[in-house]
Amino acid sequence: MTTGEPLIVLDSVNKWFGPLHVLDDVSLSVGRGEVVVVIGPSGSGKSTLCRAINRLEPISSGTITFDGQPLPAEGKALAKLRSEVGMVFQSFNLFAHKTILENVTLGPVKVRKEKPAAARERGLALLDRVGIANQADKFPAQLSGGQQQRVAIARALAMQPKAMLFDEPTSALDPEMVGEVLDVMTSLASEGMTMVVVTHEMGFARHAANRVIFMADGQLVEDAPPAEFFANPRSERARDFLSKILTH
Amino acid sequence: MSVLIDKFDVFAGGFWLTLQICVLAAVGALILGAVLAVLRISPVPPLRAVGTGYVNVFRNMPLTVVMFFAAFGLPALGSNADFLRIPVLDSLFSRLGTDLPYFRFALVALVLYTAAFVCEALRSGVNAVPAGQAEAARSLGLTFGQNLRYVVLPQSWKASIVPLGSVIIAMIKNSALVGFFGVVGDLSQTADQLTSAEGYAFVPVAIGISIGYLIMTVPLGALLDRIEKRQAVAR
Numbered sequence: 001m002t003t004g005e006p007l008i009v010l011d012s013v014n015k016w017f018g019p020l021h022v023l024d025d026v027s028l029s030v031g032r033g034e035v036v037v038v039i040g041p042s043g044s045g046k047s048t049l050c051r052a053i054n055r056l057e058p059i060s061s062g063t064i065t066f067d068g069q070p071l072p073a074e075g076k077a078l079a080k081l082r083s084e085v086g087m088v089f090q091s092f093n094l095f096a097h098k099t100i101l102e103n104v105t106l107g108p109v110k111v112r113k114e115k116p117a118a119a120r121e122r123g124l125a126l127l128d129r130v131g132i133a134n135q136a137d138k139f140p141a142q143l144s145g146g147q148q149q150r151v152a153i154a155r156a157l158a159m160q161p162k163a164m165l166f167d168e169p170t171s172a173l174d175p176e177m178v179g180e181v182l183d184v185m186t187s188l189a190s191e192g193m194t195m196v197v198v199t200h201e202m203g204f205a206r207h208a209a210n211r212v213i214f215m216a217d218g219q220l221v222e223d224a225p226p227a228e229f230f231a232n233p234r235s236e237r238a239r240d241f242l243s244k245i246l247t248h
Numbered sequence: 249m250s251v252l253i254d255k256f257d258v259f260a261g262g263f264w265l266t267l268q269i270c271v272l273a274a275v276g277a278l279i280l281g282a283v284l285a286v287l288r289i290s291p292v293p294p295l296r297a298v299g300t301g302y303v304n305v306f307r308n309m310p311l312t313v314v315m316f317f318a319a320f321g322l323p324a325l326g327s328n329a330d331f332l333r334i335p336v337l338d339s340l341f342s343r344l345g346t347d348l349p350y351f352r353f354a355l356v357a358l359v360l361y362t363a364a365f366v367c368e369a370l371r372s373g374v375n376a377v378p379a380g381q382a383e384a385a386r387s388l389g390l391t392f393g394q395n396l397r398y399v400v401l402p403q404s405w406k407a408s409i410v411p412l413g414s415v416i417i418a419m420i421k422n423s424a425l426v427g428f429f430g431v432v433g434d435l436s437q438t439a440d441q442l443t444s445a446e447g448y449a450f451v452p453v454a455i456g457i458s459i460g461y462l463i464m465t466v467p468l469g470a471l472l473d474r475i476e477k478r479q480a481v482a483r
Contacts, residue, residue: 054387079389079390079391080389082386082389083388085387086387087384089383089384092380093378093383097402097403106388106390107388107389110390111389155384155388156387156388
């Protein structure tokens with residue numbers, strides 16, 4: 001599954017919010033085509049880790065490289081890098097004043113300078129893929145949470161990214177809508193997309209991940225294949241976490 | 249009250265001059281304020297500092313003092329604000345082109361002062377757009393300028409327009425100061441002219457100039473109310 005040099009490499013990454021050490025000497029590499037699921041208690045730094053990869057959250061020290069290049073500082077080069085990394089947020093963040101189709105075509109047309117007709121065609125194909133082509137002319141507020149999140153995935157995919165970051169993509173959804181979003185993510189994973197997924201969905205971690213990362217207090221505590229992690233968590237902290245979430 | 253009829257042409261002339269200075273100052277303040285707002289939300293710290301410094305100075309200084317600086321400081325620096333003698337515009341607004349510079353000085357002061365408030369009104373609109381919108385735009389690879397143009401500003405103007413209107417109404421009333429800084433013939437200086445030089449009773453004259461200001465401000469306020477109502481429905 002993993003080929004060549006890794007796509008995303010974090011080396012001794014530290015991040016402080018004031019006195020709070022949210023990322024404590026985190027090193028991690030994600031290979032091409034690999035699906036890495038990050039789990040851990042809230043406040044453990046997993047969202048920050050995810051957001052640091054496309055520099056939505058600048059880090060205090062250490063290095064992050066994407067596709068062989070260190071993350072550039074704010075500016076054109078960073079914008080270009082971000083266009084190659086898809087991001088899906090907990091709160092969807094669809095552009096409220098634009099239709100579903102415009103949400104999906106804005107990036108390709110403005111960032112990639114694609115012809116509107118071509119972007120539209122691919123946008124519709126992507127919307128069809130995530131099962132909402134018939135809503136293309138509606139506005140985000142007219143869609144359910146699950147539908148909005150699927151549009152957000154289509155919007156990120158429209159940039160033909162090299163990797164996708166998911167920051168708790170199902171945490172703001174009604175339980176009955178979680179499945180439809182996870183289905184789309186599972187199919188992406190099986191097609192070989194490189195994915196970093198911060199989630200509390202243990203089912204997804206079990207069947208779709210190549211590796212599970214467990215974080216606590218800003219530290220990367222465990223890094224193991226899902227079968228191994230769920231059967232035999234090595235650390236006390238992970239055992240404690242799993243016992244709390246799996247007993248219900 | 250006969251002064252209102254006898255001197256109608258004087259009132260009308262004052263109204264016209266005040267309207268001219270307000271239109272010019274509003275346009276200038278909107279442009280400068282927009283530039284300042286972009287500076288204040290820019291990702292580049294030195295630019296942000298320039299914007300913040302400007303707002304701190306001009307929002308916190310009395311307009312009278314700004315007028316003093318314009319009317320006495322600019323000449324001391326050897327400037328008659330001739331950069332405001334803009335071709336075409338100065339034939340439309342004849343005072344822009346006159347040799348007596350006080351109209352231009354007053355305009356400079358009103359624009360500098362009002363721009364700080366315009367900047368803050370625009371910025372409050374930008375702040376009303378959820379942070380996730382700009383974050384999503386950045387994560388797609390949109391540059392700062394594209395982010396503003398396609399995502400943030402189209403959503404922020406709705407929240408800006410009412411505070412912006414209040415700023416412009418305040419500016420119209422503030423323009424009453426220009427008569428004390430050498431601008432002859434605006435609405436408030438007209439009152440001074442009619443009462444002290446020509447001996448008319450103060451109250452009827454004051455009523456006359458009040459009507460002049462209300463003709464400018466009341467319709468603007470009504471327009472803002474309508475915009476606000478329409479927004480409430482859209483929500």
